[in-house]
Amino acid sequence: MSIKTSSKKLKENQVELSVEVSGEKFKEAVANSYKEISKKAKIPGFRAGKIPAKVIESNYGKDYVIQQALEKSIPVFYSQAVHESGIQPIDTPQIEVVSAEEGKELKFKAQVQVEPKAELPSYKDIKVEFEKPKVGQEEIKGQLDMVRNRFAELNPAxxxxxxxxxxxxxxxxxxxxxxxxxxxxxxxxxxxxxxxxxxxxxxxxxxxxxxxxxxxxxxxxxxxxxxxxxxxxxxxxxxxxx
CATH class of the missing domain: 3.10.50.40 (Chitinase A; domain 3)
Known part of the structure; x- marks a missing residue:
């Protein structure tokens, strides 16, 4: 599998996901990062989209390329991890990158709030007192008049x-x-x-x-x-x- 996920409960409704992405999968993300930078970069002597990776590294640095790859890929990997773990997040996760090197496994952790589990007490023994409403003739007449007025038709006189x-x-x-x-x-x-x-x-x-x-x-x-x-x-x- 390209992604391995494990979860750990931190608090009542907070979970930490530990995610490992295969080196091959992360290498693809870094390669895509080079392509995106190449399309937007303006380096003398090179056309946009045709800039070699080594030239990009010398102008922007390898760390910048990795950072761009993380920003693009982690949301995707996180969504896959959420799906595989079966949790139901209710807010934006806090991401901590553990390790990120091209060609090696990408490891990160995500802490997120999840839906709390509500435990309902037994309801079968609950008794509710019901007092039958008293409706007087005045209230009945008022409702009937309202219905008559609502559906009445006006005729010329x-x-x-x-x-x-x-x-x-x-x-x-x-x-x-x-x-x-x-x-x-x-x-x-x-x-x-x-x-x-x-x-x-x-x-x-x-x-x-x-x-x-x-x-x-x-x-x-x-x-x-x-x-x-x-x-x-x-x-x-x-x-x-x-």
């Missing part, structure tokens, strides 16, 4: 006089000091009277209207509005009930 809880479709155009303002106009706007979708006083003045009515609604705008041009001022709305 052209001759009906609008009342609290009715849905009314309107067009409205609002002005302050004779000028239109942002958010003051809408077309085909559906509002439920009493829902406070619009200002409560606006909705209240829709009570008693019917399709085709044109209403002029005068409101005092709230002083805390972020739009200073209309905050605290009187707004006039021309409303068409549809």
């Amino acid at each position: 052209p001759n009906k006089v609008a009342d609290e809880g009715d849905h009314v479709m309107i067009n409205f155009d609002g002005t302050v000091d004779g000028k239109a303002f942002e958010g003051g106009s809408a077309q085909n706007f559906m509002v439920e009277i009493g829902s406070k979708t619009l200002m409560p006083e606006f909705e209240k003045q829709l009570v008693g209207s019917k399709a085709g009515d044109i209403k002029n609604i005068v409101l005092q705008m709230p002083p805390q509005l972020p739009n200073e041009e209309i905050a605290g001022k009187t707004a006039n709305f021309k409303v068409l009930v549809k």
Whole structure:
């Protein structure tokens, strides 16, 4: 085998892997390191990718080549060791290189946190007290009303006089000091009277209207509005009930 792995438990959920990579396998990693450096190196008289190993060593040093090989290959060898050992790491390992010489075995250790084993107590004898909930008529009515409203269909009622809880479709155009303002106009706007979708006083003045009515609604705008041009001022709305 090209990789030998053994594991040792250090703490409750910490394991140390000892990994040995065959000399042949590590030699391949070093050879690949030479190739990668050759592609990127800029050495006068040599084309990228065609630089001999001896020239690379004389310019960069053998230790640099080995270090590059370790950085590329150890993550791969570590993943293989994890797979073979069957552990389940939950964080990044701490790597310690024991020995790394070209043509000889690469040896390194990896300390890593693994999933803790949880021991559950016996649950069969656990008793849970359950108090049956008490549901009153008011709660039942509230839930039924919610379901009705959710699935209800709106049907036109052209001759009906609008009342609290009715849905009314309107067009409205609002002005302050004779000028239109942002958010003051809408077309085909559906509002439920009493829902406070619009200002409560606006909705209240829709009570008693019917399709085709044109209403002029005068409101005092709230002083805390972020739009200073209309905050605290009187707004006039021309409303068409549809």
